[in-house]
Amino acid sequence: MTAPTARTDVTPATREETELVLAGLWRVVVLNDPVNLMSYVVLVFRKVFGFDEPTARRHMLEVHERGRSTVWTGVREKAEAYVFSLQQWHLTAVLEPDETH
Amino acid sequence: MKRIEVKLSLPVVAPLLDLIKQAVDDLGGRLAAPQQLQDLDEELRAAWKHELLSEQNDECRRFLALFDREFFASGTVAFDEANAESMLRACAAIRLRLRARELADLPDQVIESGGSAVAQLGEPAQKAFMCYVFLATLQELIIQHLDSAILDG
Numbered sequence: 001m002t003a004p005t006a007r008t009d010v011t012p013a014t015r016e017e018t019e020l021v022l023a024g025l026w027r028v029v030v031l032n033d034p035v036n037l038m039s040y041v042v043l044v045f046r047k048v049f050g051f052d053e054p055t056a057r058r059h060m061l062e063v064h065e066r067g068r069s070t071v072w073t074g075v076r077e078k079a080e081a082y083v084f085s086l087q088q089w090h091l092t093a094v095l096e097p098d099e100t101h
Numbered sequence: 102m103k104r105i106e107v108k109l110s111l112p113v114v115a116p117l118l119d120l121i122k123q124a125v126d127d128l129g130g131r132l133a134a135p136q137q138l139q140d141l142d143e144e145l146r147a148a149w150k151h152e153l154l155s156e157q158n159d160e161c162r163r164f165l166a167l168f169d170r171e172f173f174a175s176g177t178v179a180f181d182e183a184n185a186e187s188m189l190r191a192c193a194a195i196r197l198r199l200r201a202r203e204l205a206d207l208p209d210q211v212i213e214s215g216g217s218a219v220a221q222l223g224e225p226a227q228k229a230f231m232c233y234v235f236l237a238t239l240q241e242l243i244i245q246h247l248d249s250a251i252l253d254g
Binding site (some may be wrong): 016031033034035036037039040043046047083084087088089090091092093094095 | 132133134136209
């Protein structure tokens with residue numbers, strides 16, 4: 001009887017998945033603040049993310065009513081750039097790892 | 102170039118400018134909306150903060166510059182495609198600072214309802230509230246008239 005050998009074969013699909021986990025997907029989450037005007041937040045979402053008016057309004061209302069809204073999900077570098085842009089507009093935004101993928 | 106001129110009441114606005122300038126001075130070394138990125142590389146976070154602060158301070162200074170000699174002669178300030186975005190952001194930064202400092206003790210409901218609840222505040226808080234509302238009014242005017250310039254810019 002021989003001891004089973006550990007297999008280290010990695011298929012391309014598995015490697016891709018591992019790289020994705022390592023690189024990670026990140027969420028850009030905007031947090032509510034009691035100061036900025038609703039119309040201002042809608043404008044910022046349209047400007048920064050290119051949302052149409054209804055989408056921007058939906059996210060603004062989600063921030064207002066639930067305290068937070070995920071406005072974008074993707075690679076870390078781009079998520080950081082979005083958070084920076086939101087901070088230029090004085091919105092409170094955070095990065096969170098997206099564990100749903 | 103699209104441009105709006107806003108005629109303001111000098112007796113109402115002039116007394117607010119000292120408090121607005123104080124808020125701008127107070128913002129000097131801090132971000133109006135603090136960074137909440139604990140896991141960001143320390144060097145990157147410092148560079149990031151430096152750039153945001155520099156931009157914030159520049160925009161606030163440009164906002165204060167609206168209230169120059171000409172303003173005190175005519176009571177008018179002007180917004181156009183070139184300054185709309187930075188003026189909008191400066192107003193947001195100053196409002197955040199006023200809320201965090203002069204209006205910190207007031208519940209959100211009081212701020213949002215305005216009216217009679219605010220009338221019962223002491224003089225310093227009333228003045229801060231007037232600044233807060235004044236800046237919001239300017240923001241609404243800019244958004245109403247220059248939003249397409251901001252979105253296309």
